[in-house]
Amino acid sequence: MNATLLHSLLLTTLAMTFVLLARRPLRQLFGARPAFMLWLLPPLLAVLPWLPALPVQWATLPTMPVFAGNIDGATAALHHTSRMAWLESAWLAGATVCLLRLFVQLVRLHRQSHHLPAAMLSALLQELQTLDSSRLRLHPAGPALLPSAPRTLLLLPADFLQRFSATERQLILRHELTHLRRGDALWNLLAELAAAALWFHPLIWFALPRFRLDQELACDEHLLCHAPQDEADYAHVLMHSAGHPAAPTLIPWLSEPQLKERLTMIQRHRPGALRRRIGYLGLAALMAGSTLVAQASTKPAPDQSAESDLTFNSNLQPSYPAAALKNHEEGTVILLVQVHMDGTVGSITYDPQHSTTKSADLIAAASNAARQWRFNPQTKNGVAVEGYARVPVKFALSPLPAKPQNSQGEKSNSKS
Template sequence: MDAALLRSLWYISAALALVLLARRPARQAFGAGPAFSLWLLPALALVLPCLPELPAGWSVLPSIRVLPGAIAVGMPAADATVSMPWLRWLWLAGTAAMLLRLGVHYVRLRRQARALPASMAASLPQLLDGFDLHRLRLHASGPAVLWAPRSLLLLPADFLDRFDATGQRLVLRHELTHLRRGDALWSLAAELMLALLWFHPLAWLARPRFRLDQELACDERVLRHTPRDEAGYAQALLHSVDLSAAPALIPWFAEPQLKERLSMIQRHRPGALRRRAGYAALAVLMAGSVFVAQAATGNPPHQTAGQDLSYNSRLYPKYPAAAIKAGEQGTVMLKVQVLADGSVGSIAYEPEHSTTTSADLIAAATDAARQWRFNPETKDGKPVDGYVRVPVAFDLHPPPSPADDVEKSNSKLQKVF
């Protein structure tokens, strides 16, 4: 399977696991706002392979060992990348099905939403704090925010009867806070992430917790500005009706959230200093995650060049007779430019990484390298020019093989008997 996709999947899995483990302690230490911002980490993990690469050296291929009077011995590692295109098609099919489901829900909600009656519209402006009345709609799933190019605020037909004056004010303030925080875009991004990760159990585990953290952060902001409304806020929650939230909605209330939201209202909320410390800690965590992920890959997200072994094995260098006569041996390090088509560009001898200065050995290694072929470096799936270092070791006195040791032992035994 494509290495870049596997690396991205690993990053996202680690980020989801970290958020699921850290969200509750972060909420207790810094408040619901910084804790909700932790959900930026999976989004960062998704785009991490697209971030600028850290500087990295050229890859060094396994050494080629050249013996006198024999073919050179190459010892490169095999390419372990497994190609399974059917997995990619299965993933794309699942993603398309999830996006279709999301689109169907959205279109259905838009079609079911109706304009606000004039009598209801006349009684709300003083509660809306300048919000555009044209973005209000009637829908049975309200109170809720429906994300769109211009997000809509949905209200149930019995909104004025269901909530008293205090409840109406607090519910509308909650929904307007969602809009000001950009939560509609957050929810859209979360649904798109779920569509991409439809096969991942952590993504399904994260979804309801993302919704809960979003509501808690919104509740916290509303009550931070009006702390005296805590009792009325809790009362409005208790008198709400359970909603089955569609993917395209941010509903005012869903029953699984009730306990956590009521507990948050009763708890002492962190002050401004602790909230800022939480956001600062999150920024450090994200920057550190980028650095660690990039450093862990060594030569980050692209495939480095490698040898075309089936071709190069027939063209390894031969030990020059003049060098054998002169007793010259050692390792020649070549810096080889690999062009996008796999052919060889420039070749340079690197004395600082070599153990011999023999002109004959350097020439033999260079002449052979000019005929080699390479698998080019790839970046974003496209071949690009790159460099590799190829060590060529010329050895006049190779260590004895096991077969030689056995032959010597047999000859000694024959002399004894």
């Protein structure tokens, strides 16, 4: 498996573990809104290994020649990668199933929603003039938010006016509008997409409902900080609301497992503005420091280098592309290859400044072969470290001329 992918998964796992352990004490210390910032840490660290990081110096390796007659190199490379192909297929199948489930859920929710009756719409706009009528839809799962293009929809049940009093309707609608201003529907959708990509990771399914809970707590805190006089009414409407089961892409007004935590947050003394600001600054510094530490672990030292495993790589030479042969393209492709501590290949970059060809076919052939190569990593103080190498791959339409025979060989031939 690609070492960059493993590094990314490791950082994501560590970040999710830290968030799950720290979210509750940080919420009590600084409030629900700063604590919700912690959920930015897993995606932030997940992308770090994929960011390019060029070293100060590159070790230039011997040129690998590729002649027009070399058309079988792809077969060896395919045989080398077939051992891990089933893992990629399994991941792709699982991710496809999760994404299809998400898509079907979105389509089903949209088909079940309808425009509000004129009388209901008029009554709601009289009570809360800031409502956007184009967002309002009827749906039995409401009150809830549903991601949609070009704007998120606010779902309301058909009996919304009868089920809740005017005060309760005001609080519920203000809660949903707070979600809209915070962009929570988009964050919720991104979390679902991340879960689809990491479907095999058990921690993601443990973290997802806690992410939704922290999102609701942050929204509740934001609303009550601006209207602390509504705490009693807010708690009352929560206790007398019908909960809905959590559904992908949907942010319901109340999900049953969240009720106890949300009522506890309302009753507890919330941190003041100063502590919240300190929390924001502290968490921002924590994430910045974690990012720097994680990024430093992906960058090689200036004196690192790597050596090619010539015995192994000679069996995985690039094949000469048929299109390049047809167009009579040749030249040297310079690849800048990242070499991991286990000798596997990380990122591969084409060096246009030192290459003698810009043929996309030759560059692709060299890059595809290089992804299968192995290297002997540089060691520092007896420990393998990550390094980089500049690998020239020369494509020639005809073989190099034969070496001239030495004088002894010429004499023996003349005698014969």
